[in-house]
Amino acid sequence: MAGDCLIEIEHGSDRIALTGSGAWVAFNARRLEVLIDRIFSLDTRRIEVNAADISQFDTFGAVALDRLARGDGRHDVVVTGLSGRYAGLYEKVREAGKEHPPRDKQTSALAEIGAALQNFGADGLRYLHMIGAFAMALACVVTRPRRLRLPSLANQIDRVGWKSIPIITLITLLIGGIIAQQGIFHFRRFGAEDYVVDLVGILILREIGVLLVAIMVAGRSGSSYTAELGSMKMREEIDALRTMGREPMEVLILPRVLALVVGLPALAFLGSIAALFGGGLVAWIYGGMDPSIYVARLREAVSMTDFEVGMIKAPFMALVIGLVACTEGLKVQGSSESLGLQTTASVVKSIFMVIVLDGFFAIFFSSIGM
Numbered sequence: 001m002a003g004d005c006l007i008e009i010e011h012g013s014d015r016i017a018l019t020g021s022g023a024w025v026a027f028n029a030r031r032l033e034v035l036i037d038r039i040f041s042l043d044t045r046r047i048e049v050n051a052a053d054i055s056q057f058d059t060f061g062a063v064a065l066d067r068l069a070r071g072d073g074r075h076d077v078v079v080t081g082l083s084g085r086y087a088g089l090y091e092k093v094r095e096a097g098k099e100h101p102p103r104d105k106q107t108s109a110l111a112e113i114g115a116a117l118q119n120f121g122a123d124g125l126r127y128l129h130m131i132g133a134f135a136m137a138l139a140c141v142v143t144r145p146r147r148l149r150l151p152s153l154a155n156q157i158d159r160v161g162w163k164s165i166p167i168i169t170l171i172t173l174l175i176g177g178i179i180a181q182q183g184i185f186h187f188r189r190f191g192a193e194d195y196v197v198d199l200v201g202i203l204i205l206r207e208i209g210v211l212l213v214a215i216m217v218a219g220r221s222g223s224s225y226t227a228e229l230g231s232m233k234m235r236e237e238i239d240a241l242r243t244m245g246r247e248p249m250e251v252l253i254l255p256r257v258l259a260l261v262v263g264l265p266a267l268a269f270l271g272s273i274a275a276l277f278g279g280g281l282v283a284w285i286y287g288g289m290d291p292s293i294y295v296a297r298l299r300e301a302v303s304m305t306d307f308e309v310g311m312i313k314a315p316f317m318a319l320v321i322g323l324v325a326c327t328e329g330l331k332v333q334g335s336s337e338s339l340g341l342q343t344t345a346s347v348v349k350s351i352f353m354v355i356v357l358d359g360f361f362a363i364f365f366s367s368i369g370m
Contacts, residue, residue: 138254157259172278
């Protein structure tokens, strides 16, 4: 059992001599902290510490002695006499303290910015590696189609596509109705209620339809991919696949990403139809517009180009969602906290990338006149 710890104080004319003795261990942590605070409150410039009589010494004692030796900025402290068997531990603690000096707010802010840039670069390299690995796996499957796992692909298409239809159609139906209601409400002031059909048709087919579906897929299927792969990595199932001679990219990632590339355009098409139907329903009930007039006006307002713009975006958005979700899943470490963090990061990054990609497509299609 640890004994007591003492610090004897001897006042001099221009200095204070301290003699440490007893057990400088974690058991006496509170007492040591109080004694050190009391020493730093003394009104003198020089403090000399004799540590020769310390009988027990652990990591906490080394930290306390190091804190005493460093001083508080108002005292010059000299430590002498520490036993040789404790000197190694004390030096290691001192070296560890030198590696992490106290930083002011500006230094901390710069360090956080640097860490954020470093993480951003590391994520970029991970995504580039994932793109390259996916391209190689896809090329391998194209040259040798038997390597494609059709049951796994069909199962993923069922999960991503077929089982997503109810929620996708319901939400897009409501969004289409909301856009139509707001358009009628504001256009009515100018007697131009018919233009709500142009608003709904062009906005849904070119932008909102595919973007909204992509965001919902990122939240529903992307998070599922990340959680599945993360759980498999935590249980070392991915390493087991490699041990069995199976490539995780072909077995796990390729079917999931291809399912998104196939399923998202179909969902975007169904979502756009549901949104146009919702807009027509609100225009009929709220705006008093006959459905035949709505359909005729819609034919005049939209063109095949508007439909093509939305459909061209869908596979690329699906590819981004799948690659980001799988990359974040493979970053999961061995804890449930890491799984939750990476799943959240997957959804946030997927939605961000989808919106950025939509902006680039908007600029591109405008530049080529589509």
